[in-house]
Amino acid sequence: MDHELAWLLELAVHPGELETVRALMEEMVASTRAEAGALGYAWYTSDDGSTVALYERYTDDAAALTHLGTFGERFAQRFLTAMTPTRLTVFGAPGDQAREALSAFNPTFLGFFGGFPAR
Numbered sequence: 137m138d139h140e141l142a143w144l145l146e147l148a149v150h151p152g153e154l155e156t157v158r159a160l161m162e163e164m165v166a167s168t169r170a171e172a173g174a175l176g177y178a179w180y181t182s183d184d185g186s187t188v189a190l191y192e193r194y195t196d197d198a199a200a201l202t203h204l205g206t207f208g209e210r211f212a213q214r215f216l217t218a219m220t221p222t223r224l225t226v227f228g229a230p231g232d233q234a235r236e237a238l239s240a241f242n243p244t245f246l247g248f249f250g251g252f253p254a255r
Contacts, residue, residue: 140175141226142191143224143226143238144189144191144223144225146187146188146223147222149188153217153219156214157219160211161179165179167210171199171202171203171206173194173195173196173202176193177190177191187222193254197230197231201233224241226244229247
């Protein structure tokens, strides 16, 4: 758990874009499932489809950076055309490179305080 990195990204879905988001989600889930360091990748939506949240969990900075690189190359343009990020909360202790990669979403960084890791 010392090196794991996770985040919760909340987004506002642009009007009329929910089906675009759904199709994009399916592509992104398949892509992320193939990444060796991805521990968890789950999408959630509000009842009215106006808000989406992504919970992502990676083994370490390297895995997170691999994912973010793929996101930037393959998905970012369509993702940001259909949704606007509203909040990013990062859990763990990312290194400088991971912090920089996540900085575009104006994150709040939270370090581990107590408890036990998810299994």
